[in-house]
Amino acid sequence: xxxxxxxxxxxxxxxxxxxxxxxxxxxxxxxxxxxxxxxxxxxxxxxxxxxxxxxxxxxxxxxxxxxxxxxxxxxxxxxxxxxxxxxxxxxxxxxxxxxxxxxxxxxxxxxxxxxxxxxxxxxxxxxxxxxxxxxxxxxxxxxxxxxxxxxxxxxxxxxxxxxxxxxxxxxxxxxxxxxxxxxxxxxxxxxxxxxxxxxxxxxxxxxxxxxxxxxxxxxxxxxxxxxxxxxxxxxxxxxxxxxxxxxxxxxxxxxxxxxxxxxxxxxxxxxxxxxxxxxxxxxxxxxxxx
Numbered sequence: 001x002x003x004x005x006x007x008x009x010x011x012x013x014x015x016x017x018x019x020x021x022x023x024x025x026x027x028x029x030x031x032x033x034x035x036x037x038x039x040x041x042x043x044x045x046x047x048x049x050x051x052x053x054x055x056x057x058x059x060x061x062x063x064x065x066x067x068x069x070x071x072x073x074x075x076x077x078x079x080x081x082x083x084x085x086x087x088x089x090x091x092x093x094x095x096x097x098x099x100x101x102x103x104x105x106x107x108x109x110x111x112x113x114x115x116x117x118x119x120x121x122x123x124x125x126x127x128x129x130x131x132x133x134x135x136x137x138x139x140x141x142x143x144x145x146x147x148x149x150x151x152x153x154x155x156x157x158x159x160x161x162x163x164x165x166x167x168x169x170x171x172x173x174x175x176x177x178x179x180x181x182x183x184x185x186x187x188x189x190x191x192x193x194x195x196x197x198x199x200x201x202x203x204x205x206x207x208x209x210x211x212x213x214x215x216x217x218x219x220x221x222x223x224x225x226x227x228x229x230x231x232x233x234x235x236x237x238x239x240x241x242x243x244x245x246x247x248x249x250x251x252x253x254x255x256x257x258x259x260x261x262x263x264x265x266x267x268x269x270x271x272x273x274x275x276x277x278x279x280x281x282x283x284x285x286x287x288x289x290x
Contacts, residue, residue, distance in 0.1 A: 002066045004067070005068075007071030067103065088135050100146045119264075150213070150214035153215065159283045160283060171256070191263040232281055
């Protein structure tokens with residue numbers, strides 16, 4: 001299969017592209033800079049130069065492929081609404097040329113107060129996250145035109161050696177600045193997590209096997225208590241472990257304050273996917289984050 005991957009030089013893309021190539025697929029990766037183009041080319045994939053709002057280039061790359069894996073997203077949280085607008089236009093453009101092909105897109109696990117969310121739970125219909133959920137629904141709607149479309153929902157932490165920009169890396173970086181390993185409240189709030197290699201493997205399985213309309217969860221750890229994350233970080237960095245008010249941690253504070261566990265049991269049963277790489281606490285203990 002010839003596969004067009006957006007975000008090919010990003011965190012998950014760097015794990016996915018080699019896996020696709022090793023499985024015998026041909027890969028073309030979107031690159032938005034010279035550095036990204038060089039990184040994609042080094043993997044052995046073809047390079048497609050363009051930006052996320054360069055819709056003509058995106059349409060052509062998708063039309064030339066048998067399937068698309070859409071990973072790219074603007075993660076500047078100060079411009080989240082603009083990022084969602086760009087993503088919605090991109091998904092619409094890709095969907096126009098994928099009839100009879102495969103479309104796999106990344107999204108995020110939702111939050112349902114008081115429960116561990118499953119693949120059947122709907123995201124909230126309010127706030128910025130709702131906009132991204134609408135984009136995911138647009139991806140799945142292309143199945144009505146014969147596209148084998150699926151969505152892979154990612155947890156709050158996609159971790160592993162080399163993670164420099166994920167939420168855990170940002171939390172620990174903020175802790176270094178403040179001189180503490182912080183958590184919010186009593187720290188019992190749980191975050192789902194997955195190793196980047198396990199996430200990449202699920203994207204490949206979705207591309208190859210997922211039935212049209214599938215919602216999949218790339219979740220290894222259903223819920224890691226935020227206090228345990230802080231304690232592991234504190235041990236590695238030699239920092240005191242401290243509870244703080246959510247407002248002291250910027251945009252991360254409100255996220256850390258929410259209990260948001262998620263299950264992948266249905267995904268594992270559907271595709272035979274099994275997370276096999278270390279969990280979040282193991283990666284923290286290995287010192288990948290400091």
